[in-house]
Amino acid sequence: MNDLSDNDDDIFSGREHTPLRDDAFEKSPEEKVEIIKHHFHQIMETLGMDMTDDSLKDSPGRVAKMYVNEIFGGLLPENRPGISTFSNKYKYRQMLVEKDITVYSFCEHHFLPIIGKAHVAYISNGEVIGLSKINRIVDYYAKRPQVQERLTMQIVSALKEGLGTKDVACIIDAKHLCVNCRGIKDTASSTITAELSGIFRTNPITRQEFLHYVGTHAKFD
């Protein structure tokens, strides 16, 4: 068994879990759609909308299906992508960076979109991962009500586990529509988060190489 933690990483271990109740999966996805449809109908009606209108009457069902099966589909463990790995026969020793991975997530405070890019890097410990699986892991954890910090940590945690190494890093640069289109309405700002594990945290040269590849001059210490 590989030791995937080091002192600082231990402090955070487990904190990246999405807060879910123990009975979160007792209802089937179909039951959840029916319940959300009912409640969304109430919301629209409360707002004063004419729910007999042709264009509006099916919206509660649309929203419910979208929540359960699409934009929050990453809450369902059965949707977690398999992380197929291969042995590193060619003995590639350098870091691999999958950059500009599209992130569509949803802020858990306002349920508005978070849109941006994730950049993920790892250094093989004997296993290599199919490239698309990195994008799939990002997409799976993005499809939850999220805060960007937790999303970044969940991606790193899943890859550490799948690859059997602690040498994994993720940077996300994203716009939060709850900041851009309401409230403070700052359309220019975006948010950068980084989770740096293993050698990405302990070795400034490795960290700088990663930042160089992803084209950000941000500093994280």
Ligand SMILES: Nc1nc2c(ncn2[C@@H]2O[C@H](COP(=O)(O)OP(=O)(O)OP(=O)(O)O)[C@@H](O)[C@H]2O)c(=O)[nH]1
């Ligand atoms: N740390 C963190 N905060 C977030 C994220 N997404 C949204 N927020 C913030 O969550 C906070 C919620 O603050 P509240 O004061 O309860 O909500 P609010 O009154 O709607 O706040 P305003 O957006 O300032 O109008 C806001 O400051 C949001 O900008 C995220 O991914 N991480």
Ligand SMILES: [Zn+2]
């Ligand atoms: Zn928000």
